[in-house]
Amino acid sequence: MKKEIYTFKEELSNAVNQDNVKVWLNKKEGKRIDYLFKIGEEQFTDSRVIGENKDFLLLGQNIDDELKEELSLLFNNYFNSDKK
Amino acid sequence: MSKDFIDDGKLEEILAEAKPTEEKIEQIINKSLNKERLSLEETATLLQADKPEWIERIFKGAEELKNKVYGDRIVLFAPLYVGNKCINNCEYCGFKASNTEIDRCTLTIKELQEEVKAMEKKGQKRSILVYGESPDYDADFIAKTVEAVYDTREDKGEIRRVNINAAPLDVEGYKKLKEVGIGTYQIFQETYHHETYQKVHHSGPKKDFEWRVTGLDRAMEAGIDDVGIGVLFGLYDWKYEVMGLLEHTIHLEEKYNVGPHTISFPRLKEASNVSIDDKHFVNDQELKRIIAILRLAVPYTGLILTAREDAKLRREAIKLGVSQIDAGTKIEINGYADADDEQDINREQFMIGDSRSLDDVIYELLSDGYIPSFCTACYRLGRTGEHFMEFAIPGFIKRYCGPNALLTFKEYLEDYASKKTKEVGEKLIQEKLAEIEDEKTKEKIEAKLGEIEDEKRDLYF
Numbered sequence: 001m002k003k004e005i006y007t008f009k010e011e012l013s014n015a016v017n018q019d020n021v022k023v024w025l026n027k028k029e030g031k032r033i034d035y036l037f038k039i040g041e042e043q044f045t046d047s048r049v050i051g052e053n054k055d056f057l058l059l060g061q062n063i064d065d066e067l068k069e070e071l072s073l074l075f076n077n078y079f080n081s082d083k084k
Numbered sequence: 085m086s087k088d089f090i091d092d093g094k095l096e097e098i099l100a101e102a103k104p105t106e107e108k109i110e111q112i113i114n115k116s117l118n119k120e121r122l123s124l125e126e127t128a129t130l131l132q133a134d135k136p137e138w139i140e141r142i143f144k145g146a147e148e149l150k151n152k153v154y155g156d157r158i159v160l161f162a163p164l165y166v167g168n169k170c171i172n173n174c175e176y177c178g179f180k181a182s183n184t185e186i187d188r189c190t191l192t193i194k195e196l197q198e199e200v201k202a203m204e205k206k207g208q209k210r211s212i213l214v215y216g217e218s219p220d221y222d223a224d225f226i227a228k229t230v231e232a233v234y235d236t237r238e239d240k241g242e243i244r245r246v247n248i249n250a251a252p253l254d255v256e257g258y259k260k261l262k263e264v265g266i267g268t269y270q271i272f273q274e275t276y277h278h279e280t281y282q283k284v285h286h287s288g289p290k291k292d293f294e295w296r297v298t299g300l301d302r303a304m305e306a307g308i309d310d311v312g313i314g315v316l317f318g319l320y321d322w323k324y325e326v327m328g329l330l331e332h333t334i335h336l337e338e339k340y341n342v343g344p345h346t347i348s349f350p351r352l353k354e355a356s357n358v359s360i361d362d363k364h365f366v367n368d369q370e371l372k373r374i375i376a377i378l379r380l381a382v383p384y385t386g387l388i389l390t391a392r393e394d395a396k397l398r399r400e401a402i403k404l405g406v407s408q409i410d411a412g413t414k415i416e417i418n419g420y421a422d423a424d425d426e427q428d429i430n431r432e433q434f435m436i437g438d439s440r441s442l443d444d445v446i447y448e449l450l451s452d453g454y455i456p457s458f459c460t461a462c463y464r465l466g467r468t469g470e471h472f473m474e475f476a477i478p479g480f481i482k483r484y485c486g487p488n489a490l491l492t493f494k495e496y497l498e499d500y501a502s503k504k505t506k507e508v509g510e511k512l513i514q515e516k517l518a519e520i521e522d523e524k525t526k527e528k529i530e531a532k533l534g535e536i537e538d539e540k541r542d543l544y545f
Contacts, residue, residue: 026466030265031234031244034307035466044483046528046545047465059466 005036008078013039015070023050023060023071033057051075086301088294089335090276095124095327102128106141109133113145116380119153121343127330127381131323131373139373143404146376150405153383155481156516157457157489158449159408160442161210161247162203163390165417166191166229170216172288174274176316176352176360178434179216181288189417190220196229197236202420204241206412206442207500209458209492212247212270214415217290223257226250230264240499240541244460247312251289252299258306267463268345271299272314276328280320284360297332304340310468311336312388313344317366318352322374330381346386346408349374353392353434368397372404379405394437395445399452412442443502450508455516457489458496461544487529488544490516494536 005025016023016039024038043061050071051058058075060068102125112126122130130142167190170179178186191199203211213229215221230246247267261269275281278293285291300311313332315325329347337343351366366374371393378387389398389406391413398409413436414420438445446456461484462468490513497509513533520526532543 024466028265029262030231032265032267032463032468033466034262035468042480044479057466 004078008074009037009039011074012071015074016040016067021060021062021067023058023063026057026059028055028057051079053079055079086298086339088297090278090293090297090328090331092276092278095276095324095331098124098128099131099323099327101125102132104129104133104138106138109138109141113141113380116145116383117149117152119149119383121333121337121383122330122381124327124330124334127377128323128327130377130380131326142380143372143376146379146405147403149379149383150403150407153481154407155486156454157407157459157485158402158454159210159386159457159459160208160411160445161212161245161408162208162410162412162420162442163212163214163249163415164196164199164203164233165214165415165419166196167218167221168216168417169218169220170288171219172217172290173286174288174290175284175286176274176319187417191229191417193228193232195418195421196232198421199418200233200236200243201238201241203412204236204238204243205500206420207241207458207496208412208442209241209243210245210247210267210460211243212249212268212410215248215250217251217288221250223253223260227260227264230261230266234265240495242542244458244542245463249312252296253302255302255306258303258308262306262308266308267460268310268312269300269303269308270312270314270346270348271296272316272348272350273297273328273332274314274316275319275325276315276331277320277324284319300332300336300344301339304336304342309340309342310345310463312346312348314348314350314388316350316352317371317374318360318362318364320364322364322366322370326374326377326381329378333382333385343382344385346388347378347382348388348390349378350390350392353437371397372400375401375406376404391436391438392434395440395448398438399448402449402452402454409445411438411440411445413439443500443505446496446501447505447508450505450512453512455486455489455512456493456496457485458492459485459488459544460492461488464544483525484545486516487525487532490529491532491536491543491545494533495541498536 018040022040022043025036026033027036045061047059048063050060050068056079108129168179169188171181173180173182233243233246245267249270252271281293303311333343386407387405388408389401391410449456497506
């Protein structure tokens with residue numbers, strides 16, 4: 001999984017404008033959401049769920065519907081292969 | 085495998101060589117006000133600043149920093165003692181193995197759930213589970229109890245964050261706890277002075293200084309980057325112990341890029357069947373100095389002061405830098421579910437000094453202008469570990485911590501507060517809203533406060 005996460009991060013970095021968007025991947029640990037990595041800087045806007053499966057959660061800030069769809073697809077490619 | 089990183093000689097030498105002057109103290113306080121962690125040498129200078137006017141300056145600096153970083157929020161929690169079986173013989177502890185006068189027991193899952201329900205009925209949202217050191221309390225047992233706490237809900241009540249205070253584990257053990265979503269894993273070294281450590285820990289696994297001091301290294305290696313450290317002040321020289329806490333912080337920062345989430349500083353107290361030399365006991369003024377210097381030394385680390393201390397001292401300590409306190413605390417096994425309010429020293433690890441109810445503590449905090457917070461948002465949105473360093477970004481507290489404190493406090497007012505607390509609390513929320521300059525932020529908070537009035541729960545930014 002480490003390799004997938006690494007390549008997912010690479011692709012995510014290319015997909016977003018890091019100046020006005022923040023996206024971060026988390027691992028679900030019981031009630032806790034554990035940070036794994038982030039792309040971009042804090043935007044101080046509400047957090048939006050971009051993608052989710054039983055183990056991982058991708059959150060983002062300043063994500064419009066179009067970008068959400070694009071990033072969602074990317075997330076599903078890596079973490080929800082049955083939802084491609 | 086991590087090695088013991090505490091060099092007594094080095095810490096003693098730095099302390100001995102520190103020569104405070106007014107100018108040096110001013111420079112150090114200014115560095116701290118810029119939210120930079122202090123070095124061992126700088127901290128030693130503050131520790132050796134014994135003149136009354138210097139101490140006063142340090143107190144003022146600590147108050148200013150506290151306001152800058154934490155604002156007017158105080159995080160509230162309550163401890164829950166799960167079991168007091170213990171195979172260690174620590175001279176200062178009522179739970180030591182050789183104490184045959186204490187009632188030994190471990191909560192069953194059903195009893196644990198009753199305790200949790202009793203806490204939830206009072207409005208608690210954050211708890212720390214406390215365990216003695218016993219083969220009965222292994223990682224599997226602790227994980228099972230954490231899951232039971234998270235699964236227990238009473239009406240609108242729920243515990244949203246479970247921290248742990250237990251013996252050091254191996255890496256595999258910590259991994260099991262990570263999987264069930266614990267908050268902070270707390271291990272107190274008690275004393276960083278090797279000779280004293282050996283003197284007061286007579287037998288049991290806790291006798292091994294290195295195993296304990298590297299306990300949080302193993303937690304980090306297992307992926308738990310949210311850890312708490314602490315000292316039991318009164319065992320050895322308080323100035324040395326502050327140096328030990330800072331050395332531990334620096335070790336974790338250098339090795340894992342993240343320091344401790346919290347520091348605790350309990351003082352020795354009366355306990356069942358315990359008699360201990362009072363040579364190093366810490367008086368109130370010294371405790372206030374410890375708090376102020378720690379506040380300045382580690383600007384972003386939460387400082388916890390428990391109900392061991394009395395209400396008056398806790399009130400003063402909050403001003404100087406404490407960011408988290410427990411309230412409505414019961415430290416007897418089954419203490420929350422039992423209706424009896426009297427403390428029984430044969431069922432407790434020590435006597436507590438502040439036995440007021442959660443509502444009474446909240447009322448006092450409100451009277452002093454503080455907003456009680458039950459917030460758990462960072463830990464629910466992945467704002468932890470390395471990411472938590474964004475806390476340093478200007479605006480983080482204003483946009484997240486302040487509003488989230490208001491939201492969780494509003495829940496408390498709606499569901500649990502007494503009439504007088506509700507009146508004062510609602511007024512304070514309005515005052516805090518009026519202070520918010522950014523209209524958009526204010527509107528968003530007002531909208532969420534409205535949702536809470538409409539029975540929605542667990543809202544956060």
